[in-house]
Amino acid sequence: MSSPAIALNRFGLGARPTDSVPADAQRWLLSQLDAYDPLPEEWRQTSRTAALVETWNTMQRDVRQAPDNQRSSIREAYLRQGRLEYQAAVGARTNTALQTDTPFIERLVHFWSNHFAVSIDKQLTIGLAGSFESDAIRPNVLGNFEDLLLAVVKHPAMLLFLDQAQSIGPQSTRAEMAQRGNNGSAGAGVRGLNENLAREILELHTMGVRSGYTQADVTEFARALTGWTIPGDRESGSGATFRFVPQLHEPGSRTIMGRTYAEGGERQARAVIHDLVTAPATALHIAKKLVRHFVADDPPADLVQRLADTFTRTGGDLSAVYRTIISSPQTWTGSLTKFKSPWDWSISSLRALGSRTLKPTQATNAMVQLGQPVWRPGSPAGYGDLSSTWAAPDALMRRVEIAQRLVREVGGSIDARTLAPHILPGTLSMATTQAIARADSGSTALALLLVSPEFLRR
Amino acid sequence: MSLDRRGFLSAASLLTLPQQLLFAQAQTDRRFIFIIQRGAADGLNTVIPYADPAYAKLRGALAIDPTTALKLDGTFALHPALSKLHELYGAGEASLIHAVASPYRERSHFDGQNVLETGGKAPYQLKDGWMNRLLNLIPQSPRNGKEAIAFSPAIPLALQGAAKVTTYAQSNLPQANDGLMMRVAQLYESDPQLHSLWTSALDARDMAGDKMGGAGAGQNSITLGRIASGFLARADGPRLAMIETGGWDTHTGQTARLATQLKNLDNLIGSLREGLGAAWSQTVILIATEFGRTAAANGTGGTDHGTGAAAMLVGGAVNGGRILADWPGLEQRNLLEGRDLKPTLDLDKLIASTLAQTFKLDTERTTRLLFPDAVRAKALPTLIRA
Numbered sequence: 001m002s003s004p005a006i007a008l009n010r011f012g013l014g015a016r017p018t019d020s021v022p023a024d025a026q027r028w029l030l031s032q033l034d035a036y037d038p039l040p041e042e043w044r045q046t047s048r049t050a051a052l053v054e055t056w057n058t059m060q061r062d063v064r065q066a067p068d069n070q071r072s073s074i075r076e077a078y079l080r081q082g083r084l085e086y087q088a089a090v091g092a093r094t095n096t097a098l099q100t101d102t103p104f105i106e107r108l109v110h111f112w113s114n115h116f117a118v119s120i121d122k123q124l125t126i127g128l129a130g131s132f133e134s135d136a137i138r139p140n141v142l143g144n145f146e147d148l149l150l151a152v153v154k155h156p157a158m159l160l161f162l163d164q165a166q167s168i169g170p171q172s173t174r175a176e177m178a179q180r181g182n183n184g185s186a187g188a189g190v191r192g193l194n195e196n197l198a199r200e201i202l203e204l205h206t207m208g209v210r211s212g213y214t215q216a217d218v219t220e221f222a223r224a225l226t227g228w229t230i231p232g233d234r235e236s237g238s239g240a241t242f243r244f245v246p247q248l249h250e251p252g253s254r255t256i257m258g259r260t261y262a263e264g265g266e267r268q269a270r271a272v273i274h275d276l277v278t279a280p281a282t283a284l285h286i287a288k289k290l291v292r293h294f295v296a297d298d299p300p301a302d303l304v305q306r307l308a309d310t311f312t313r314t315g316g317d318l319s320a321v322y323r324t325i326i327s328s329p330q331t332w333t334g335s336l337t338k339f340k341s342p343w344d345w346s347i348s349s350l351r352a353l354g355s356r357t358l359k360p361t362q363a364t365n366a367m368v369q370l371g372q373p374v375w376r377p378g379s380p381a382g383y384g385d386l387s388s389t390w391a392a393p394d395a396l397m398r399r400v401e402i403a404q405r406l407v408r409e410v411g412g413s414i415d416a417r418t419l420a421p422h423i424l425p426g427t428l429s430m431a432t433t434q435a436i437a438r439a440d441s442g443s444t445a446l447a448l449l450l451v452s453p454e455f456l457r458r
Numbered sequence: 459m460s461l462d463r464r465g466f467l468s469a470a471s472l473l474t475l476p477q478q479l480l481f482a483q484a485q486t487d488r489r490f491i492f493i494i495q496r497g498a499a500d501g502l503n504t505v506i507p508y509a510d511p512a513y514a515k516l517r518g519a520l521a522i523d524p525t526t527a528l529k530l531d532g533t534f535a536l537h538p539a540l541s542k543l544h545e546l547y548g549a550g551e552a553s554l555i556h557a558v559a560s561p562y563r564e565r566s567h568f569d570g571q572n573v574l575e576t577g578g579k580a581p582y583q584l585k586d587g588w589m590n591r592l593l594n595l596i597p598q599s600p601r602n603g604k605e606a607i608a609f610s611p612a613i614p615l616a617l618q619g620a621a622k623v624t625t626y627a628q629s630n631l632p633q634a635n636d637g638l639m640m641r642v643a644q645l646y647e648s649d650p651q652l653h654s655l656w657t658s659a660l661d662a663r664d665m666a667g668d669k670m671g672g673a674g675a676g677q678n679s680i681t682l683g684r685i686a687s688g689f690l691a692r693a694d695g696p697r698l699a700m701i702e703t704g705g706w707d708t709h710t711g712q713t714a715r716l717a718t719q720l721k722n723l724d725n726l727i728g729s730l731r732e733g734l735g736a737a738w739s740q741t742v743i744l745i746a747t748e749f750g751r752t753a754a755a756n757g758t759g760g761t762d763h764g765t766g767a768a769a770m771l772v773g774g775a776v777n778g779g780r781i782l783a784d785w786p787g788l789e790q791r792n793l794l795e796g797r798d799l800k801p802t803l804d805l806d807k808l809i810a811s812t813l814a815q816t817f818k819l820d821t822e823r824t825t826r827l828l829f830p831d832a833v834r835a836k837a838l839p840t841l842i843r844a
Contacts, residue, residue: 391651393659400642408627411612417568435645440497440567440707444638451642453649 002426010458012103014348015423029326032102038139042092049131050239082127089130090374091360097347108141116152117382118161125157129375132157145316146277154242156230167194169226169250198222200380206276208285223250224269283311296337297386303330336457339387342370349450352423400451407446416445427454485597487740488816489690491699495747497707501768505554509533512788520755539720542728555769556783559801565763570748575616579831588828590619606698637705679722680729687733712760739774742816766799777843806832815842
């Protein structure tokens with residue numbers, strides 16, 4: 001694969017008919033770091049997190065005040081509204097990906113959104129998933145990893161998805177009060193500690209699984225995180241999307257991986273998170289995931305180490321890490337190593353055909369059919385990033401079917417013979433060139449281009 | 459703009475068509491439908507020259523057995539899948555045209571279709587399509603852009619141009635996609651990972667009884683014909699229509715594939731006839747392809763890109779029951795470049811004459827506008843009833 005093709009397809013989201021092939025591939029990628037718009041027009045039309053928190057609180061209040069037999073219909077109405085928010089956000093994400101002139105940074109948005117995955121499999125998060133990406137991920141992808149992590153952990157979608165919003169310190173004021181109210185019948189009706197978020201921060205977001213922490217560390221971290229939750233009614237109208245509630249917080253100092261953190265309310269977990277970000281295991285974990293995404297399923301160890309070194313040296317400056325990967329020779333020597341995910345493939349196909357917008361329902365449905373519904377991975381680990389995750393018989397058949405459908409909309413307005421070398425510069429094989437030339441119609445030729453071996457990979 | 463399948467079938471009277479689909483009254487009752495066969499349809503196994511001694515020899519295992527073919531006259535017979543067309547021929551409502559070709563003499567589908575649809579002499583010489591230019595000749599007032607329709611999601615080249623036209627495609631009408639599936643299989647042959655995935659996918663489909671090219675495909679062409687005739691039967695409906703068919707590029711496995719293709723075409727014709735009702739007597743359907751296929755079978759159970767092809771005129775307004783062919787013969791010395799059926803009739807001329815007679819236009823003027831470079835050769839007999 002040529003350098004322009006690597007820049008366009010592996011780092012970008014695929015070339016459009018109107019894009020010029022970048023003369024200097026590295027410079028083209030670097031320039032995007034300055035040109036990126038965290039909240040482009042399509043996203044500006046979706047709901048911001050603060051408004052969605054108001055809606056959430058209104059629902060909670062209505063449920064509390066409603067008679068028992070009306071509560072479920074209030075929740076259902078909330079979910080219906082949530083589905084609309086979800087659709088709109090999928091549309092914004094898709095159209096931004098189709099229209100963007102900074103496709104490398106959009107790809108990074110998608111990467112981090114999947115690294116810090118929330119899933120609408122947990123129904124109550126459905127309305128918030130889009131705002132998680134727009135308000136927690138997008139503003140922070142070029143900044144410091146710690147800021148990104150904090151924005152993620154404090155976002156209501158994450159607080160709900162990993163049950164942090166309900167976690168209560170067993171010795172907290174609230175728990176004590178509840179126990180007294182229950183005449184000492186221990187714990188009845190009282191929620192307790194939930195370790196879910198603490199565990200996933202360690203296992204997925206920062207250090208990575210089996211990187212030296214123990215179950216005791218998870219529990220201690222979970223205790224430190226108690227009190228981190230969603231704003232309640234009292235903050236209504238303040239625009240807040242997060243609050244620390246001292247009454248929920250487990251008092252006392254915590255010991256995590258041999259280090260003791262003195263009691264300090266919200267600052268306690270902040271200190272833990274800061275140390276997690278600076279742990280060598282985190283630098284390696286993040287470096288490995290980035291190299292796997294941008295270079296190869298089996299990431300070259302020396303390149304991973306180089307990225308990890310940058311991460312550590314700069315205290316988690318993500319732009320510096322991206323610059324390292326762009327400037328590394330190994331990045332530019334690869335063959336077509338990555339099998340595109342369904343999202344990658346759909347977006348690059350639509351871009352190749354010059355589409356600028358897709359109806360939100362169409363975008364949502366296509367991703368369901370292709371097996372990668374937006375913000376709906378089966379676990380907090382997000383979608384897999386290996387060839388074996390996506391290269392499957394039925395998945396391939398579906399791509400062929402969807403390719404056929406996509407090109408029908410275009411008709412004869414695009415000539416695959418001129419488009420193919422334009423979007424796959426220096427990459428197009430003789431076999432694909434011939435298949436396109438011999439196709440029995442313009443639309444068959446386009447469909448073949450979209451399902452060709454070199455277009456299925458990046 | 460789309461109706462779902464259920465919505466359409468439960469409203470066969472089209473009472474539920476949205477307002478924007480209602481059309482202005484055209485000043486002609488005649489309907490012209492162009493069915494394009496994309497991919498170079500094999501004329502020799504469609505309108506079979508069974509009496510030509512070279513036919514069976516050239517085609518070998520691909521030759522259609524004359525005892526199963528549907529006889530037209532002492533020389534030609536139709537492929538057995540074309541039973542409805544055969545009936546129409548017998549009723550004087552279909553004519554078959556053979557050894558016909560556009561001015562294009564190379565063998566690229568793209569370029570060939572470009573010439574066929576633009577009406578130019580060479581590919582990309584003209585930017586718009588002859589059906590679009592035809593709109594200027596058909597009296598209509600006021601013009602509302604609904605006089606011509608393509609039953610496709612996008613406007614095919616033949617209908618592209620200055621005059622406004624419309625399109626209609628049922629969003630969930632499944633496509634018969636044998637052709638694409640086969641090409642994909644070929645493309646993946648040299649890619650071990652994709653080849654293995656694709657083979658597994660096809661095996662799984664076969665097991666699920668979802669075999670490509672099955673009965674479902676035939677059902678589609680009937681539905682398509684029903685939809686198209688729903689529009690065209692209306693007094694205030696469009697007068698020009700285009701229907702695209704694909705999958706004719708039979709380099710391999712021709713016997714089974716062509717039989718399916720022709721069955722679908724036959725069903726499409728049958729369902730148009732049925733759906734058009736009284737308007738059938740005013741209808742002319744032209745069926746044509748960009749070029750024909752080699753006279754001889756190739757080594758992979760198919761035929762390759764050729765030149766001379768067959769075309770069809772079908773409809774109640776067709777002066778039918780006739781075969782138009784200045785038969786060049788299939789002897790080696792008679793073949794174009796020693797491999798293709800030699801064209802003896804200009805497709806341009808056939809189309810121009812058909813349209814002039816259908817809409818009662820001046821042939822000379824119609825030809826000049828639609829096919830500016832057409833060679834002025836001897837006049838064709840009356841193709842369409844007055």
